[in-house]
Amino acid sequence: MAAVFSDFRDAHMTGSGPTLAAAITPAAPPEDPGRLRSFYYSTPNSANAACDLRYALLQDKARGVKLPKQEGNTWVDIFCAFWKTAGEIVKLEESPSEGSWTKVFEAWKEVANLLIRGYSTGSLQAWTVPCLYAVGKYLRAFAINADAETSQDSLTFGDGFLDDLVSNGEKNAKLEDAARTINRMFTLCLSDRAPMDESRKWGIYNTTNLLFKTYFRLNQVGLSKNLLRAIDASSGDLPSLEGFPKSHIVTFKYYVGVISFLEENYTEAEEHLTEALAMCHKDAYKNRELILTYLVPCHLVTTRTLPSRQLLAPFPRLESLFRPLCQCIKQGDLVGFDTAMSAGADEFVKRRIYLPLEKGRELTLRNLFRKVFIAGGYEASKSGQPPIRRTRVPVAEFVAALRIGTRAKEKSRADFDEVECLLSSLIYKTLMRGYIARDRGIVVLSKADAFPGTGV
Secondary structure, three states: HHHHHHHHHHHHOOOOOHHOOOOOOOOOOOOOOOHHHHHHHOOOOOOHHHHHHHHHHHHHHOOOOOOOOOHHHHHHHHHHHHHHHHHHHHHHHHHOOOOHHHHHHHHHHHHHHHHHHHHOOOOOOOHHHHHHHHHHHHHHHHHHHHHHHHHHOOOOOOOOOOHHHOOOOOOOOOHHHHHHHHHHHHHHOOOOOOOOHHHHHHHHHHHHHHHHHHHOOOOOOOOHHHHHHHHOOOHHHHHHHHHHHHHHHHHHHHHHHHHHHOOOHHHHHHHHHHHHHHHHHOOHHHHHHHHHHHHHHHHHHHHOOOHHHHHHHOOOOHHHHHHHHHHHHOOOHHHHHHHHHHHHHHHHHHOOOOOHOOOOOHHHHHHEEEEEEHHHHEOOOOOOOOOOOEEEEHHHHHHHHHHHHHHHHHHHHOOOHHHHHHHHHHHHHHOEEEEEEOOEEEEEEEEOOOOOOOOO
């Protein structure tokens, strides 16, 4: 108990929001695993809890803090609710059959409601806003565990992005309840009209990120657009991004990038994801991997470029996912590309990157036809001029290449009409430069840069 109230006192003495948030965190730190249990058992029963907590917070000469009456009462109420939550967590740890994540969630939701009420009535100062981060984070985590308990699924706190993007969205009543509470936190921060140095607006991106994670897990990504519209409408009243912690902005940019990605706005997605990667800490391995999971397909669509080995080397999972596709694209191997797509289909669909990766088939086809162009060799030199590659290529050669590079059961389908359609599509998309002379059955390619960006 002494550790909890020491943090509370130190936080008020120094005006440190993170230290105050640590005081009401419902998870024991590694260096003090018995912290939560000690806090709960320091008060004999619920009848004495309020008095004991008031004494420790405000009246103890050694550990207490002198606060205005309204602010002091608010913190006493919050710590009473925190004590009840600690009791439910301890019960769950000591006797799982008697404990319940649902009871933990309901007790912690009361902490959230009291905290929101404290800010709404002006009882709590703006420097304590990091408490919102901790309360919102664990509210979401407890809701996930409560829903999993109800559906008899495995329990997880799910702090990262990964599980948020692959959830099935079923039976999430508690998480939906948590989303409504976190949305109140978002509104609380966005609507604050206090001077900027005393404003709750400094918590806007953290609460937005919590809602992003929650909406993604609920498969309600569309609701994220409402948050972005609200932030955009209030952008003139918000501090510049440079003033916020990098961790808040990296997460925000990541989710905005993924939202644009899912809407097939790959250019905008690439911009946000690139900024997120540039700002992400070099040791944040998991976050960098998640950003690249969507940035690599973006580059494939927007710039038609493949990731280097150096880029993916630190991430074996991404290397195993993307490298087979990259090799097949480079080699113009249609059969290999289709095989690699089939092998990774489950993971690609789960990560929602299947469709943009499928666009790599056009690049594979372009590189296959590029081999035909290179195999055609050079035209005879004229008037002492350097030889140039043959630029008039019979369509029949492209047909032969497609039949060679296609599965046996599909060879008969590769006829002139199909190949002409494929060539027309590549030319339209500027993957090739030239035109089709149908009356002569040839493709006339540009003498300069017939396959843009390939170095031929």
